[in-house]
Amino acid sequence: MATATIDWGANQQRPLRSLLPGGVSLNVDLPLLLTMLAITGFGFIVLYSAVGENGSLLLRQAVRCGIGFCAFFALAQVPPNYLRAFTPWVFCGVFGLLLLVMIDGEVGKGAQRWLSLGVVSFQPSEFMKLAVPLMVAWFMHDRSLPPTLPQVAVLVLIVLVPALLIARQPDLGTALLVVAAGSLTILLTGVSKRIIAAVGLAGLVSAPIAWQFMLDYQRARVITFLNPESDPLGAGYNIIQSKIAIGSGGIFGKGWLNGTQAHLEFLPERSTDFIFAVMAEEFGLMGLLLLLALYLVLVGRGLFIALAAQDTFTRLLAGSLTLTFFVYVFVNAGMVSGLLPIVGVPLPLVSAGGTSMVTLMAGFGMLAAISGQKKRLAA
Amino acid sequence: MENAERPFKDQMREQKLFQSRVIACAVGVLLLTAMLVGRLVQLQVVDTQHFTELSEGNRIRTAPLAPTRGLIFDRNGLLIAENLPTWQLVAVPEEIDDLDGTLNALTRLDLLTDVDLEELAGSVRSRLGFERVTLGNLSESQAARFAVRRHRYPGVDIQEGLVRHYPYAGAGVHAVGYVGSISSDDLELIDRGEYAATSQIGKTGVERSYESVLHGQVGYRQQEVNAQGRVLLDPAMTEGGENQPTLLTRWPTPGRHLILSIDMRLQLAGARAMGVQRGAAVAIDPRNGDLLALISTPGFDPNRFAAGLSRNDYVALTTDPDNPLFNRALAGRYPPGSTIKPMLGLAALHHESVDPHEDHYCGGYFRLPGSTHRYRDWRPQGHGAMNLHSAIVESCDVYFYQLAVELGIDSLGSSLTAFGFGAPTGIDISGEAAGIVPSREWKRQQFANPADQVWFPGETVIAGIGQGYTQVTPLQLANASAAVAASGRRFRPRLLIGTEDAVSGAFEQVEPVEADPVHVADESHWQMIQDAMLGVTNEPSGSGLTAMLGTPYTVAGKTGTAQVFSVGQDEEYDEDNVDERLRDHGLFVAFAPFDAPEIAVAVVVENGGGGNRAAGPVARAILDAYFGIEDHGDSYD
Known part of the structure; x- marks a missing residue:
């Protein structure tokens, strides 16, 4: 019987007193931190093989990793109440930046998605992946669950308006991930199964309509997914080579630095989106199972934190951050192994590059903060 | 606070609902993971033989x-x-x-x-x-x-x-x-x-x-x-x-392929006339905003970048005191000096703060009421009786000190803003500076210390001759001169006029973009100001007469001299005794032909001394090149 007081092990964590002088406690969730370190460590080993002796790329990745862990530690110290209080501002801020990109974005990759702040350029759409679940959780916090139909309508708007703006940039991949993050949060609010079914049906019906609005290169990706052989020079080539890399890895792999697909340059984007295939080729099924197990530990820990959370906001946030993380893993692994079409989603905590590393770690920082909430209340 | 009962929230029921959803999702996670593992087993265990053969026989690589x-x-x-x-x-x-x-x-x-x-x-x-x-x-x-x-x-x-x-x-x-x-x-x-x-x-x-x-x-x-x-x-x-x-x-x-608005003849003539002097020259077509020349000197050889510049060479370029990498035409900010007098005259006419035909006496200096500070004219003995026309022609400072005080700094500033100063022009390459149009508001925002935020009447006086805080880029000055030439019509300056398909040769034109025009109360004001600028380069007393002597086309212009170094109240500015880097900047703006202007030019020569002497010949060289007049200098190459 589930009662009001549940302890799913959230209290087992210990504050890292030794990290700060004067016995000030630094809130970190040790299981989260250790698993993240294990995954990023494994990731570095694979990245080293993927990029050869390219020291500067490894260094840049290390710097991004460092920034990510800083974001993790920083957000882990923010009490969830503060986070909730700031949520509407964060959402409006990111939304404003998104509008700014539309008006004044730098044109990169033929699409307007980068905003340049002097020396750094970044993609505001990336931050929407965090801002949307935050906003949904904030909106439902003071309301009783499950949401009523009008409330569901508001939630859908919170998710769809930013997603449509991002899709217009055009960045279909990120837009879909924002929809995924928002939808998972809505799902966790306990919205009735009938509404879920209705939305699912609407999605199916609207697919042909969406096809009409897609850009040529987006359509090409879908066609390539359905039939990779149709474009053996471009995107189809990637998927053919990545399947060969995974398949030829076998159970135990070809060994570290011995992947022929990667080292003879058959495999494209091997340090970023296709790093999963490098891992598959060199470490085989065993290596992949280890990685997936580590990911599942993170997801399991996140769901425990969600179940032990004390209020609606933290519950929804912890649950959706965790599930969204899993979606990234599944989409990347699925695309590289030919289960899903190619959408530019990096392998979380492993792929070299960009803002996603920082937003992911920031998300885990929030999880750690939620996990530490109970402790703080007790103290 | 966390556990406070809310009337409409059934905590237990909500928690159970959430639990059931989390469990459903966890099941989903496990199912999807199983699916993924299944796929990997299929590829890596069941079909591994097939893929290993493909990998070993992988002989076809795609190269970009x-x-x-x-x-x-x-x-x-x-x-x-x-x-x-x-x-x-x-x-x-x-x-x-x-x-x-x-x-x-x-x-x-x-x-x-x-x-x-x-x-x-x-x-x-x-x-x-x-x-x-x-x-x-x-x-x-x-x-x-x-x-x-x-x-x-x-x-x-x-x-x-x-x-x-x-x-x-x-x-x-x-x-x-x-x-x-x-x-x-x-x-x-x-x-x-x-x-x-x-x-x-x-x-x-x-x-x-x-x-x-x-x-x-x-x-x-x-x-x-x-x-x-x-x-x-x-x-x-x-x-x-x-x-x-x-x-x-x-x-x-x-x-x-890109087709630029630049005319290399003008570009080369201007660069040659600049010689070793630092500065910038911009020529613009007042009818559409086409940039005919965009010169910043010293330049540098872009071929060295394309061939791969060594680190030492790059450091040498970046540490060169003349800063050749700096685009002075777009990003150089200079006091406009007297080149803005025609625009200020126009503003005064528009606000009816001056009677163009009334004579004012210029005795070589100006004093604010109740002050002993003398604002000096560039001509120590003064210009005598001056009206608006002759004050522009001879570039009388005292007349414009008075005009600025009567116009007031806020009207003065907004008239400059209308000509596009204080904001990027929107040219289609990056790196443009905004420049500064001073106002009370600007000064309040600019300085942290409240004592520095006060606007002094003396600052209005010197703003009347384009000194003090006012800063413009050569591009802005050319664009504003084009607006004067076109009686207020303005364009966004542009470098690209069309593109061409490399294979088919199909040409695609880029349309000019108009900017907000400059409005005046009476269209005849434009005529008055343009006539005065014609006088600058054509009347015997005109300050720009010598630079434009004997042109076969009619040209109107305005000289300017911008102080870099402020001379003490009782001192004389003696060019020979002033360090070269502290000498005045020379400026010149011009447009031609007078009756139907096709080209407007702005030239700034850093530390070149007076505008007529330093910048005038550069403007002349560019105009001569535009009208196809043989240059007396050596040919390029």
């Missing part, structure tokens, strides 16, 4: 093919950026038995110059497999010399490519820009796939702002390689002959 960068032409079709063939000496480390011996032999053949052999050998050894390592660039004759001896050096080869070349070297560099190696910052902003075979990217000027137009689309070719990755057959490298049907090639799409 670089698109040819679009060319850049001036408005008359002169080529100003082209692609030249280049030869690089490359090595495949695995195929060289005696690396040191080979490198020494190449040095003896004079193919490797200015390199540290030890360092080069080290970098070659650090590469794995059959990757090609660039040893150095070759000239055409060097490439020929190596080609006949190629058989003696296994593992060393010549790789052909294209490199950007600017035939006019530095003459157009601040408009055209240059290309250089793709940096990590550039990588963040581009599609890596599109640049897979490209090593250079536009860094500044139109090369950068129209990068996506110039670049084109990448192509691919399939190559057959052996198990170690060595290329056995490459249809793109072998001419015709044994093209195997199984090897596919998708040729790249070349980038589009």
Whole structure:
């Protein structure tokens, strides 16, 4: 019987007193931190093989990793109440930046998605992946669950308006991930199964309509997914080579630095989106199972934190951050192994590059903060 | 607070609902993971034999093919950026038995110059497999010399490519820009796939702002390689002959050519007239905003960037006290001096704060009521009786001190804003400065200390002759002069007038974009101001008379002198005794032909002294080039 007081092990964590002088406690969730370190460590080993002796790329990745862990530690110290209080501002801020990109974005990759702040350029759409679940959780916090139909309508708007703006940039991949993050949060609010079914049906019906609005290169990706052989020079080539890399890895792999697909340059984007295939080729099924197990530990820990959370906001946030993380893993692994079409989603905590590393770690920082909430209340 | 009961929340029920959803999701996670594992088992256990064979027999590699960068032409079709063939000496480390011996032999053949052999050998050894390592660039004759001896050096080869070349070297560099190696910052902003075979990217000027137009689309070719990755057959490298049907090639799409508004004749004439002086000159067509010339001196040779600039050379460029990389035409901020007097006169007419026909006496200095401070005229003995027309023609400072005080700083500022000062003009290349139009509000925001935020009446006085806080860019000055010439009609200045398909030659025109016009209460005010500017270059007492003597076209203009160094109340400005860097900047604006202006020019010569003497000849040279008048100087080249 589930009662009001549940302890799913959230209290087992210990504050890292030794990290700060004067016995000030630094809130970190040790299981989260250790698993993240294990995954990023494994990731570095694979990245080293993927990029050869390219020291500067490894260094840049290390710097991004460092920034990510800083974001993790920083957000882990923010009490969830503060986070909730700031949520509407964060959402409006990111939304404003998104509008700014539309008006004044730098044109990169033929699409307007980068905003340049002097020396750094970044993609505001990336931050929407965090801002949307935050906003949904904030909106439902003071309301009783499950949401009523009008409330569901508001939630859908919170998710769809930013997603449509991002899709217009055009960045279909990120837009879909924002929809995924928002939808998972809505799902966790306990919205009735009938509404879920209705939305699912609407999605199916609207697919042909969406096809009409897609850009040529987006359509090409879908066609390539359905039939990779149709474009053996471009995107189809990637998927053919990545399947060969995974398949030829076998159970135990070809060994570290011995992947022929990667080292003879058959495999494209091997340090970023296709790093999963490098891992598959060199470490085989065993290596992949280890990685997936580590990911599942993170997801399991996140769901425990969600179940032990004390209020609606933290519950929804912890649950959706965790599930969204899993979606990234599944989409990347699925695309590289030919289960899903190619959408530019990096392998979380492993792929070299960009803002996603920082937003992911920031998300885990929030999880750690939620996990530490109970402790703080007790103290 | 956390556990406070809310009337409408059934905590227990909500928690149970949430739990059931989390459990459902956890089941979903496990199912999807199982699906993924199933897929991996299928690939790595069930079908592994098949894929291992494919991997071992993997002989077809897709290699990217670089698109040819679009060319850049001036408005008359002169080529100003082209692609030249280049030869690089490359090595495949695995195929060289005696690396040191080979490198020494190449040095003896004079193919490797200015390199540290030890360092080069080290970098070659650090590469794995059959990757090609660039040893150095070759000239055409060097490439020929190596080609006949190629058989003696296994593992060393010549790789052909294209490199950007600017035939006019530095003459157009601040408009055209240059290309250089793709940096990590550039990588963040581009599609890596599109640049897979490209090593250079536009860094500044139109090369950068129209990068996506110039670049084109990448192509691919399939190559057959052996198990170690060595290329056995490459249809793109072998001419015709044994093209195997199984090897596919998708040729790249070349980038589009750009047709610029720049007229190289004006560009060259202006640059030559500037000589070794630092400064900028901008010529603009008042009818559409076309930039006919955009000159910033000193320039630099963009070909050195395209060929790969050494670190020392780059440091030398960035630390040069004359700062050749700095685009003075766009980003140089100068006090406009007297060149804004016509616009201030117009503002005073518009606000009816001056009677154009009333004479004011100029005795060589101006004093604010109740103050002993003397604001001096550039002519110590004064100009005598002055009305608006003669004050512009002779550039009387005292008249405009008075005019500024009567106009007030806020009206003065807003009239300058209407001409486009204080904001970027919106030219289609980046790096533009906004400049400063001073006002009470601006000063409040600019200074932290409240004592500094107060606007002093004396600051209004000197704003009347374009001194003090006012800062403009040469581009803004040219654009504003074009607006005066066109009686208030304004355009967004532009460099690109069209693009051309590299294959079909189809031309696509870019339409000019109008900006907010300058409004005046009475259209006859324009005539009055333009007539005064005509007087500057045509009346015997005009301050710009000598610069424009004997032009076969009618030209109107205005001189300007901007103080860099402030002279004490009782001192005389003595050019010979002032350090060269502290001498006055010379400015000149002009437009022609007077009846139907086709060109407006603004020239700034840093530390050049008076406007008529320093900047006037540059404006004259550009105007002469525009009207096709033979230059008396040496021809270029």
